[in-house]
Structure formats: structure tokens, C-alpha cells
Amino acid sequence: MEYLRNSCGGLVLFVITVVNWAVSGVRGGNSTYKTALNAVLLDGYNPSVNPGRHYSTQILNINVGFGLKNIQTFDELESVLTVTGIISVSWYDERLIWVPKNYNNLTTTNFKQKEIWTPPFVLSNSYNNIDLIGNSDMPVTVLYTGEVNWFLPLKLSSSCNADVRFYPNDVQTCSLNFMPWGYSGEQIQLVVTSQQVDKNEYEESPTWDLVEASQFAHLSPKLGFKIDAVFKRKPLFCMINFILPTIFVGFINMMVFILPPQSGERVGFSITVLLAFAVFLSTIANVLPQTSTPNMALLCYLLVAHIGQSLLIMLCTIFGLRFYLRPQKDPVPKWMSGLTRLACGCAKPTTCNVYPESESRDGVETDEEASTALSGDVVTWQRVGNAFDNVCCVFFLMTSVIYNTAFWASISS
Structure with missing residues (x-):
């Protein structure tokens, strides 16, 4: 029995060895055949010559x-x-x-x-x-x-x-x-x-x-x-970071004509807004091609329009302050008085808002004197300045709405 047991064990070990050898032979055979195949295919093969049996007739x-x-x-x-x-x-x-x-x-x-x-x-x-x-x-x-x-x-x-x-x-x-x-x-x-x-x-x-x-x-x-x-x-990133701030600052620029002239901040405010538009323009110039072919960005034209408008607002602010600083006893020319009444939209100037000055002497009217002047048909320089501010505010607001709307319509189409 012991002999039979040893013989069966040896037979099983032999069968396992043969199977492993056969499997490994098959596995190794694929790589061997592939190596032989590649060697046969590349024998005499010239990679510089394109395929084709008849170059004259075959494409x-x-x-x-x-x-x-x-x-x-x-x-x-x-x-x-x-x-x-x-x-x-x-x-x-x-x-x-x-x-x-x-x-x-x-x-x-x-x-x-x-x-x-x-x-x-x-x-x-x-x-x-x-x-x-x-x-x-x-x-x-x-x-x-x-x-x-x-x-x-x-x-x-x-x-x-x-x-x-x-x-x-x-x-x-x-x-x-x-x-x-x-x-x-x-x-x-x-x-x-x-x-x-x-x-x-x-x-x-x-x-x-x-x-x-x-x-x-x-x-x-x-x-x-x-x-x-x-x-x-x-477009969302550019809208939030470039276009909307530009438009918002442009509308804030109109507020310079509402700012009381006695504050002394009008000129500084207008110059600050002008510099803000210059910064926006330099930022856009750094991210867009510096060429006019095939076309420049409409955003550049928008910024240039804002800069031009801001420059005009600054000049009008400086010019308008001269009306408030003129001596109130100096007469207003008739043509300017008529334009002032027309700008106020009334026959008499008493319905227009003014900024009366508080000093009573040194050539400046007191509140009582100003109210007395307002009760008649006399147009003062203070009224001229107020009417000039109203006209400028409405004019620049309308122009800003027009070219901003034109810009949005152009890029949206």
C-alpha cells in the first residue's frame, strides 16, 4: 500500500509539472511567435519608402x-x-x-x-x-x-x-x-x-x-x-470685473453736479473719476491684442467715450464754479438770464433751487438778501450756476445712456 501511495503521488506531481510546462509554453509561444513575426515583417523593410505596388497608377x-x-x-x-x-x-x-x-x-x-x-x-x-x-x-x-x-x-x-x-x-x-x-x-x-x-x-x-x-x-x-x-x-467674468464697474462709475460721475459747490470737492471728485477710467483702459489694453486688425474691441471705444465724457464733465465743473464765485451784485446779461429761465422751465426764476450764502458782508449776500432777490424777477449768478448744473447733469446722463445702450446692443447681437 505504501508503494502504491508513493507511486500515485509521483504520478500526480508529474501531471502537474507537465500541465505547467504546457501552459508556460503556450504563453511564451505567443511572444515567441510575435517576435518571429515582427522580425519577418521588418526583414528588408525600408521605413523611408511609402506603401504601394504601382506608384504610377496607385494612390x-x-x-x-x-x-x-x-x-x-x-x-x-x-x-x-x-x-x-x-x-x-x-x-x-x-x-x-x-x-x-x-x-x-x-x-x-x-x-x-x-x-x-x-x-x-x-x-x-x-x-x-x-x-x-x-x-x-x-x-x-x-x-x-x-x-x-x-x-x-x-x-x-x-x-x-x-x-x-x-x-x-x-x-x-x-x-x-x-x-x-x-x-x-x-x-x-x-x-x-x-x-x-x-x-x-x-x-x-x-x-x-x-x-x-x-x-x-x-x-x-x-x-x-x-x-x-x-x-x-x-462673458460673466469680464462683465463683472470690467464692464459693469465702468458703467457704474460713469453714472456716478454725473453726481458731481449735485454735489454742493460750497463743499469744495467738485473738482477733486471729477478728476478722481477721470483717473479711474484711465486705469480701466490700461487694464483692458493689457489683456487684448495691441492691433487694429481685424477690429478693435468695442469695449475700448466705450472706455474712450467715458474718458472723453469725464474730461468734459471736469471742464464743465470748473467752468460752472465760476458762476457761483461771481459777485452777486454783478448784473447777469439778458441773454444768459433768458437761457437760465428756459433751463429752469418756468417764467419766473423763483421756482429754481439756489444755494444761498451765509456771509452778510464782504460783497456776499445774506440769506435774507438772497430771499429778497428771489422774490422778484432778477436772475442772480447763483441761479445761473444752478441752471448750468441742471443742464449739464441731464445732458451727460442722456449721452451716457445712449452710448452704453448702443454698446450693449452691439455686443449682444
Whole structure:
């Protein structure tokens, strides 16, 4: 019995050893067959020669497509678009065909990009140097039918003229132009797999909304394929930080004509607002392209209009203070008196507001004297100054409403 037990144990150990050897042999066999397959396929293969049995009659068809991953940045100042995505390229190479049953039923294998022929694509409108895309060690998948599939994950930076006319509601249209360097349409024909760019893995940008992305192949002016991307800015950040403060400060600027002239702060207030608009303009100039092509941003015109209006308000403030500082005993010219009554909108000036002065002597009226003057038809310099302030306040308020409304209508359309 002991002998039988030892014999059965040895038999079981032998069977386990044989099974392990067989399994490891199969596993090692795939890599061995793949090594032999790659060696056979690359024997005499020249990666500098493009596929094709008859160059004079046969055109190599290359299928191309682009999958957009995300829009990383769009630098308006430098006019540079940076995106990430995957280019998929496929073609047939008759030198890479094999019979699967001769190689343990292997149907696919892999080569490095430098080991076989690949289309020498370049980004012709690259912002940086124009180099061949891809990496020499990038893997390329080959089917037993000779079909080659090449997938390239890339980060691309292309030149794109920024159109910031309607900033921050601007819509940008940029292109990525690829071309097979050194080949013409008589040797290669590019075919796009779809008119629309693949957006299955697209990640939303915090700054831009992708409106449309399309792709197409072309023969002129040079052989290649082109990707057009249309994207629109998300305007909330610029609205809150640039436009609304500009408009609010513009309306606050009108308050200088309501500020009592006795405070002595009118000129300082108007100059402060003027400097605030200058700061806004310099800030916008730092984030927008310093060019007039194709168009300047309407926001720049808005700021210039605010600066011009603020400058006029400051001059009118200085000029208006001269009316209040004129001696009240000096007569007001008849034409100015008539304009004052017209500005007050009444036949008699008694309904207009005035700012009576408190000093009784030294050439200045007291409250009693001022009220006495107000009871008649005499127009004082104080009334002239008050009417001038009212006219300026209404005029600049209306002009501000007009050009701010025009700006909003323009960028919204």
C-alpha cells in the first residue's frame, strides 16, 4: 500500500509539472511567435519608402480624423490657440500582411513609429517650430490584413488671429492645418472619417464654449486636412470685473453736479473719476491684442467715450464754479438770464433751487438778501450756476445712456 501511495503521488506531481510546462509554453509561444513575426515583417523593410505596388497608377488612401480633448488656452494677446486631442490615422501597407495560422493565430502586432513607414504630418500653421508630429517610439498597431492604425495624442499650438470686436461676447474661429510633408496629391489621398470632429472625450473649458468643430481634407493650395473650431467666450467674468464697474462709475460721475459747490470737492471728485477710467483702459489694453486688425474691441471705444465724457464733465465743473464765485451784485446779461429761465422751465426764476450764502458782508449776500432777490424777477449768478448744473447733469446722463445702450446692443447681437 505504501508503494502504491508513493507511486500515485509521483504520478500526480508529474501531471502537474507537465500541465505547467504546457501552459508556460503556450504563453511564451505567443511572444515567441510575435517576435518571429515582427522580425519577418521588418526583414528588408525600408521605413523611408511609402506603401504601394504601382506608384504610377496607385494612390495611397489615408484615413484621418481628430478627436478633441479640450481647449486649453486661447491667448488673445499673442493670438495663439492651444488644444489637446488625438489624431487617428489608418492606411494599408501590403508589406505588413501575414497569415495568422502560421504564427499561432496572431491577428495583430505592434511596431514603433520609427520602425515602419508613417505619414510625415506637420502642423503648417504651428505657433512654434514646424516639426513632424508624433514620437519615434510611439506604438503603431498593425492587423494581419496590412491595415495600420496610428493614434497620436497631441498638444497643439496654432496661430489664430483674435477677433475681439465684440469682447467679451466674442466668437473665435481657428484652424489646425495638417499636411503630409514631402508628398503630393498624386501620391497620397487624404480621406476624413467624419465631417464632424469627435467630441466624445471633450472636456468643457472654464473660459470657452465650443460652438462647432469640423474637419475636411483638401488638395489646394496644398495637400492636407484642416480642422475648424468655433468657440465663444463665457462673458460673466469680464462683465463683472470690467464692464459693469465702468458703467457704474460713469453714472456716478454725473453726481458731481449735485454735489454742493460750497463743499469744495467738485473738482477733486471729477478728476478722481477721470483717473479711474484711465486705469480701466490700461487694464483692458493689457489683456487684448495691441492691433487694429481685424477690429478693435468695442469695449475700448466705450472706455474712450467715458474718458472723453469725464474730461468734459471736469471742464464743465470748473467752468460752472465760476458762476457761483461771481459777485452777486454783478448784473447777469439778458441773454444768459433768458437761457437760465428756459433751463429752469418756468417764467419766473423763483421756482429754481439756489444755494444761498451765509456771509452778510464782504460783497456776499445774506440769506435774507438772497430771499429778497428771489422774490422778484432778477436772475442772480447763483441761479445761473444752478441752471448750468441742471443742464449739464441731464445732458451727460442722456449721452451716457445712449452710448452704453448702443454698446450693449452691439455686443449682444
